[in-house]
Amino acid sequence: MSIRKPPPPRLLLNNVSCMRNASQVLSNVNVSLHDGGALVLTGANGSGKSTFMRMLAGFSRPSAGEILWNGHDIQKSTIFHQYKLQLNWVCLKHGINEKSTVLDNVELFELLDYKRGKAKLALQLMGLGRLAKEKPKMLSMGQRKRLQLARLLAIDRPIWLLDEPSVALDDEGVKLLEYIIAEHRKQGGIVIVATHLPIEIEDAMLLRLPPRFPRRMTLIDMLDRADIS
Ligand SMILES: Nc1ncnc2c1ncn2[C@@H]1O[C@H](COP(=O)(O)OP(=O)(O)OP(=O)(O)O)[C@@H](O)[C@H]1O
């Protein structure tokens, strides 16, 4: 009887460290994600969540360790070229073109994949259908975030890197976000979320990054210590 080997993880971080401006931000991170997997990153301000995302997106290189996609090091240029086509990304900087319409902002994203046709539906699903012809200056903060989420739906990229995706969303927006994450995972997609806000993602792996520096006294500590009773 032959025993089947389990498939290797789609994405593997092997003892990864990362520096920023000559100082160590991430140390010896180990993460393994299979298709359909999810990772939720938490940690104090400055603990390295966005650095982690930037590194996975290829903007920073690990200072030690390796990031393997399908068993291959993403630092190799031929691999990176294929790997980056797997990624879709949401971060606090919206990357919204103010001169284009809301619809154009999604369609421009579609062009990255040389595809067209999903933008209107994606906007409708995010509750922005009626604003499609407006300029982004007409959007509220939460609507801007919904526009970013519509861009996730417009193109088929299996790995979603979501840095604070629920900031500014109302309750319905958060539910929509949770829903599209769950659907993406059902289709084998991988989702990595950095967040301070609670988010429901079934069976997600949790990684809490330690604070980078011993914490100094903050105003909250001072208020706690003050005898105000
Ligand atoms: N552009 C930069 N150049 C150099 N160092 C940076 C830069 N941006 C952030 N850092 C440093 O990297 C560390 C990690 O920052 P990062 O943005 O990854 O934290 P974070 O966990 O995402 O924080 P937050 O919860 O505030 O979003 C911080 O301590 C910060 O000082």
Ligand SMILES: [Mg+2]
């Ligand atoms: Mg951050």
